[in-house]
Amino acid sequence: MKAQLVLRNARLLQHQGPVDIVVRNGLIEEIGPGIRCDAVDDEDLEGKFVFPGFVDSHIHLDKACILDRCSICAGTLEEAVRETAKAKAGFSEDDVFARASSVVRQAILHGTNRMRTFVEIDPRAGMRSFEAIKRVRDRFAFAIDIQICAFAQEGLTQEPETEAMLDLALSSGADLVGGCPYTDPDPQAHVARIFALARKHDVDVDFHLDFSLDPSRTDLPAVIEATRAHGYAGRVTIGHVTNLSALEPQARAVIGRTLAEAGIALTVLPATDLFLMGRGQAFNVPRGIAPAHLLAADGVATAIASNNILNPFTPLGDAALVRMANLYANVMQLGRDAEIDQVFDMVSRNPAEIMRIVYGLRVGGPADMVVLDADDPRSAVRTSALALGGWKAGRKTFSRPRARLFDDPASGLEG
Numbered sequence: 087m088k089a090q091l092v093l094r095n096a097r098l099l100q101h102q103g104p105v106d107i108v109v110r111n112g113l114i115e116e117i118g119p120g121i122r123c124d125a126v127d128d129e130d131l132e133g134k135f136v137f138p139g140f141v142d143s144h145i146h147l148d149k150a151c152i153l154d155r156c157s158i159c160a161g162t163l164e165e166a167v168r169e170t171a172k173a174k175a176g177f178s179e180d181d182v183f184a185r186a187s188s189v190v191r192q193a194i195l196h197g198t199n200r201m202r203t204f205v206e207i208d209p210r211a212g213m214r215s216f217e218a219i220k221r222v223r224d225r226f227a228f229a230i231d232i233q234i235c236a237f238a239q240e241g242l243t244q245e246p247e248t249e250a251m252l253d254l255a256l257s258s259g260a261d262l263v264g265g266c267p268y269t270d271p272d273p274q275a276h277v278a279r280i281f282a283l284a285r286k287h288d289v290d291v292d293f294h295l296d297f298s299l300d301p302s303r304t305d306l307p308a309v310i311e312a313t314r315a316h317g318y319a320g321r322v323t324i325g326h327v328t329n330l331s332a333l334e335p336q337a338r339a340v341i342g343r344t345l346a347e348a349g350i351a352l353t354v355l356p357a358t359d360l361f362l363m364g365r366g367q368a369f370n371v372p373r374g375i376a377p378a379h380l381l382a383a384d385g386v387a388t389a390i391a392s393n394n395i396l397n398p399f400t401p402l403g404d405a406a407l408v409r410m411a412n413l414y415a416n417v418m419q420l421g422r423d424a425e426i427d428q429v430f431d432m433v434s435r436n437p438a439e440i441m442r443i444v445y446g447l448r449v450g451g452p453a454d455m456v457v458l459d460a461d462d463p464r465s466a467v468r469t470s471a472l473a474l475g476g477w478k479a480g481r482k483t484f485s486r487p488r489a490r491l492f493d494d495p496a497s498g499l500e501g
């Protein structure tokens with residue numbers, strides 16, 4: 087019987103030369119050079135790099151693409167929260183569905199096939215955004231697995247309705263819970279209540295944390311303490327933590343080792359952190375991104391993610407993680423091969439580990455694959471390589487033809 091699919095001349099991380107990949111019943115059946123096999127679909131990848139796909143561990147689908155209804159003057163975090171809160175009150179379920187769908191389409195076309203989205207649930211958003219994102223999760227399940235994080239963006243202790251709504255969401259399809267202590271009048275109680283919800287529903291936790299350049303203002307000790315107290319090592323992620331960028335190396339290393347020991351992962355969001363941080367300075371503006379690669383050296387699980395697309399937090403973006411990796415490497419002044427390899431891991435295998443997803447191309451495993459217009463991950467990051475095609479369970483989910491140059495025939499050259 088014919089195989090479902092064979093990809094020929096694919097370059098994989100763990101193999102020296104190009105190999106063929108045979109897929110049957112959605113699973114990888116064989117990997118090796120020059121496999122003789124008949125398949126329904128037979129594709130030559132011409133030596134391009136194939137991997138399991140990009141993983142976006144932190145994105146906000148519900149509030150993407152709202153620049154037309156927000157004004158950006160100061161470009162600060164406070165303004166972004168305020169402007170988005172105003173817009174959010176007017177979100178309808180269909181509106182969220184349409185905007186989120188457009189971002190998910192872009193993400194898929196850029197080679198992302200797993201994502202964790204935050205969804206704000208509070209008296210202004212009601213359950214509308216949550217209902218819309220559940221529809222998005224189902225609509226695009228053919229190409230991407232979406233985790234939904236029920237998220238308290240605007241505090242909890244001063245607005246008890248939010249807690250009941252998060253509880254309801256966790257009983258009706260949310261995968262994990264997220265908090266944001268810095269917008270709560272009582273950050274410590276906020277952390278405690280988010281953990282209480284997580285324990286009640288036995289789900290993971292993801293916090294937006296310490297989003298400033300002032301290391302003395304920190305909610306990190308409360309998160310570390312609660313992680314230990316609840317035995318939640320490996321189940322807690324913190325995002326932004328931009329104040330780590332303002333610490334001298336020794337103090338930062340102490341925090342790195344503490345995070346690693348506590349089993350708390352870190353996601354940095356370069357596009358947002360760069361846009362919002364350092365607004366008080368007219369020149370020599372700080373980068374304001376936590377140096378995730380240095381914290382990784384202390385043993386912290388680290389990822390780079392998109393966060394926001396076209397809203398007051400990040401008025402730029404296309405949901406391309408390879409571009410985020412390239413941006414991070416550039417801003418952090420990384421150039422050596424090993425550093426670039428590490429950055430690629432931070433948009434692929436690391437976020438998969440943080441999201442506790444089985445990841446990797448192996449015989450017997452799912453045929454979830456993406457081919458990039460590059461020979462290897464290193465050159466993919468260096469050139470922001472385009473994704474040329476993707477498969478989920480062996481079924482093709484997208485393709486992008488390579489661009490062609492139509493040369494002047496008088497030059498005597500072709501291609």
Ligand SMILES: [Zn+2]
Binds near residue numbers: 144145146204325393
């Ligand atoms: Zn975020």
